[in-house]
Amino acid sequence: MQIALVGIGKIAVDQHVPAIAASPDWDLAATVSRQGTVAGVESFDDFTAMLDARPDIRVVSLCLPPVPRFDYAAEAIRARRHVMLEKPPGATLSECHDLEALAREMRVSLFATWHSREADKVEAARTWLADRRLRSLAITWKESVRRWHPGQAWIWEPGGLGVFDPGINALSILTRILPAPVHVTEAVLEIPENRQTPIGATLRFRHPDTTDVSAVFDWREEGDQTWMIEAETDGGTMRLLDGGARLEIDGTEVGDDHDAPLAGEYPRLYAAMARLVQSGGIDMDLSPMRHVADAFTLGRRVTVAPFLE
Numbered sequence: 001m002q003i004a005l006v007g008i009g010k011i012a013v014d015q016h017v018p019a020i021a022a023s024p025d026w027d028l029a030a031t032v033s034r035q036g037t038v039a040g041v042e043s044f045d046d047f048t049a050m051l052d053a054r055p056d057i058r059v060v061s062l063c064l065p066p067v068p069r070f071d072y073a074a075e076a077i078r079a080r081r082h083v084m085l086e087k088p089p090g091a092t093l094s095e096c097h098d099l100e101a102l103a104r105e106m107r108v109s110l111f112a113t114w115h116s117r118e119a120d121k122v123e124a125a126r127t128w129l130a131d132r133r134l135r136s137l138a139i140t141w142k143e144s145v146r147r148w149h150p151g152q153a154w155i156w157e158p159g160g161l162g163v164f165d166p167g168i169n170a171l172s173i174l175t176r177i178l179p180a181p182v183h184v185t186e187a188v189l190e191i192p193e194n195r196q197t198p199i200g201a202t203l204r205f206r207h208p209d210t211t212d213v214s215a216v217f218d219w220r221e222e223g224d225q226t227w228m229i230e231a232e233t234d235g236g237t238m239r240l241l242d243g244g245a246r247l248e249i250d251g252t253e254v255g256d257d258h259d260a261p262l263a264g265e266y267p268r269l270y271a272a273m274a275r276l277v278q279s280g281g282i283d284m285d286l287s288p289m290r291h292v293a294d295a296f297t298l299g300r301r302v303t304v305a306p307f308l309e
């Protein structure tokens, strides 16, 4: 199937282009970008122009930041294109619900992707937790915004999510691996005095078996980077490490280590999109985004030192 990639920025170049190139399902037929191009691929700098010029391209993948994404997605759906959305699927829950309703009306596929759910050991963690009783769970997601988001202004603007941009990846794993639902009961949002979005956040959740479920997101970590979920259960302890790439059960590493354990995430997302288009399905699980919205609703704001690039 032919696909168009929209927004040729960091994630498009790092992950989408290689995943499409390696896929037996997809042919990258066009790009839409104000600046970027992909060698050997027809490029457009206007989305409407691409939709008009290439009616043969039935699927578009949107790699834009969340705020501009709705207008592109709605236009694509109205033009009867199937749409794949980078995470988070939009800037607000309401616009995501509206997109889903529109996709149903226009009978096209719509996919809210959560790449971290496709990390190597997430499924093994889900299986292990399925028949155990949870005693506590702690998410620690600490990374350097300077290293991972250099010069990205949109992450600090309203709708840009700040530290929840990576934090929502942890929440996408949490909502996949826990058999029971959780909901946010408390949040603290640390917002630099010169920015609109948090640089740090702590969350607490209620779970049917325990209130000891928490998350710490921090963008000020310049040392070792940590993307970890630790769970204690009545049947042992589990540590999901490196964003879901590695798993330890009771201190013992599960499965083989390999060189690029996160390399399978985007190929698996594109394979899932191919299945969705073939079956005419819609996959719009908004649960990770709901927790972020709840944290912003309940969160106590604390002003912290200005963030200067």
Ligand code: NAP
Pocket: 006, 007, 008, 009, 010, 011, 012, 032, 033, 034, 035, 036, 063, 064, 065, 066, 068, 086, 087, 088, 115, 152, 154, 165
């Ligand atoms: P980015 O490089 O800053 O931006 C991606 C592209 O979006 C830009 O190249 C630009 O495309 C387009 N864009 C930016 N602002 C726009 C606007 N106002 N209107 C229209 N187009 C606009 O961001 P990114 O890091 O790739 O992130 C994009 C999405 O992928 C985010 O939702 C992010 O959460 C997600 N994501 C990022 C990463 C990562 O490691 N960076 C990992 C996983 C997921 P053109 O200049 O080409 O027009």
